[in-house]
Amino acid sequence: MYLYHFGIKELPFTLTPNTSYFFGLPSHKEAIQVLLTALRTGEGFIKVTGEVGTGKTLICRKLLNELPQHFVAAYIPNPYLTPSELRRAVASELNVVLTDHADQQEFTQRIQQRLIQIHHENKGVALIIDEAQALPVESIEALRLITNLETESRKLLQVVLFGQPELNDKLALPELRQLKQRVTFSYSLQIMDADQVYQYVKHRMNVAGYRGGDLFDRKCCSLLYKASKGTPRIVNVLCHKALMLAYGEGTQKITPLHIKLSIRDTEAANQTSNILLASSIGILVMMLSFSIAYFAWSGFEI
Template sequence: MYLYHFGMRELPFTLTPNTSYFYGLPSHQQALQVLLTALQTGEGFIKVTGEVGTGKTLLCRKLLNELPAHFVAAYIPNPYLSASELRRAVAHELGIDSAALADDQLVTQHIQQRIIELNQQNKAVVLIVDEAQALPLESLEALRLFTNLETESRKLLQVVLFGQPELDEKLAQRSIRQLKQRISFSFQLTHMDEDQTFHYVKHRIEVAGFRGDAPFDRGACKLLFKASQGIPRIVNVLCHKALMLAYGEGKNKVTRSHVRLAIKDTEAAHQANSYWRLLAAFGLGALLIAGAWTIWHMRGGW
């Protein structure tokens, strides 16, 4: 791989959300401030939406890391759960053994008791749901009922929903209009612009340990921006492939040709030029051949 070639400790453009690579794009920083402010004021429901690949899960994990010490967080990363499964998942996150509980009513009672106990300890409980657009309607209604616990001044349970735009479509349904009315703060993540894309790429490479003149110049990043439409996940995919191509040719700089070949090999990228599409298979094929030859040479033959 290209790590040693470019002098990096780790791969900078993996798709796994890693908060050490959090760049703090304006959209993400604003969303984080909205979340922290809303939680501190004791609001019921808070919603953050964004297109696929805009960094919702990374922001979600950043929020978990930034929560003040008096918050107790229950994190649900995979919410494609029935109302019963959701109740038990929340119970588990709050340290409740729900296996011995006979029915959902008992599970709910134990959750309520636990939330009251934490409140008496001056703890605030927040339920954070990622990929919330996957929640069935009955599970969304179960969430609303959870938040009925409150004092005269604040909710005892707050809920943060991270989801794709489909979440807004689901919340628009009349059957759950009561939940929609309880969303007191909402924020929509935006895409990066061209300049932000350049600094985003530079930031990730530096976090990975690279020192020196960045392998991606402004021209290469301009192509990355156009092809990705400013979506971080697609930028990551393209940068990884472009670095592989540069490494395969023994070059220390990523050229526009490398970026174009990476674009044509990526279905999610915006395709702009059919000529480079014809070269994509050849370019990546040559890279694989070069990699195989390098391994063969290092082993002294087969």
């Protein structure tokens, strides 16, 4: 697409969480520190919540990369699981083999044996669950029962829950009050302010290999901030579209008009300006068509 045009080696604003692009926003760094501190002190349940697009999965993967060596990690990215499916997923992550018709008793025995084995190796186990708000209530209760496994001095299994604010509502249900009492560390992710949006966009362009001038100036980033309310995912979407527009025009600088057209074309963004010259959807299609035709004529592969 626009890689050659801007002299970058990869797309800088993809929605796939990539730890090489971790910017280290204050909120993100604090969350990592809270998580590592809680795990080192042996806490049972740790919870991180944030609105959609605020970087929970990125922090989750960053945590997996930075876990101390004496931890064994079990990662469950899609937790919409029945209690039985959840138990099997945990067992699989910890290399525990269950029979085809394993019940709660067999699971408990085999998991406990595995956790004790890991404990004797002077290691801990961190079960990390992303999108935890999707866990059914029955599965959350099954999760609590799993964490009952402990020695006289510490938990054999620690659980980190990443979720949207709906997770707080679910844990507030009367039938889950026992688990809620076990959540000893919590952290809520914050969105970016206007200056952080500017630094964030600049950082991602630099990581992608951009070495030119200020491609997204502060005026453009102010529009990005107002439209996205500081949500990283929406900033990524808008920047990607703005780069496509500039590339289609053959220009080397992002302008406020590019940002406004990107906002107009993005349902999740807030409309901040009514001064738009044309339908941005049509313009995006037109610019992309020009780009494809140009590359085909030049002999480049898209």
